[in-house]
Amino acid sequence: QVQLVESGGGLVQAGGSLRLTCAASGLSFSGYAMGWFRQAPGKERELVAGMSTGGIIYLVDAVKGRFTMSRDGAKNTVYLLMNSLKPEDTAVYYCAADSAYARILGSRIVDFWGQGTQVTVST
DSSP: OOEEEEEOOEEEETTOOEEEEEEEESSOGGGOEEEEEEEOTTSOOEEEEEEOTTOOEEEOGGGTTTEEEEEETTTTEEEEEEOSOOGGGOEEEEEEEESOHHHHHHOSOOSEEOOOEEEEEEO
């Protein structure tokens, strides 16, 4: 069975950094595009970053220049490095996997979701 397990969330002051980790199992990792989404209280889940199987990275404008995404095929793991965090980055962050990169970029309807990890940025 497929599992995506996020870790690395927590409480950080504005301007600080966190690195989120998503460990994938039960799937052929190299064949899946990966994404990071977030959901703030009272808001819909939104895409933060996506990465194709070929390593193409997309970052939404709100995080460009502050966040980076990477994947380690040997460890079946993806990362989201978040720098210069702002209070508006506060949300539950979810890892996602889909066989189609277009579905990661264009929709919240993807094959697999992690359980989420809370990120809270204080002023």
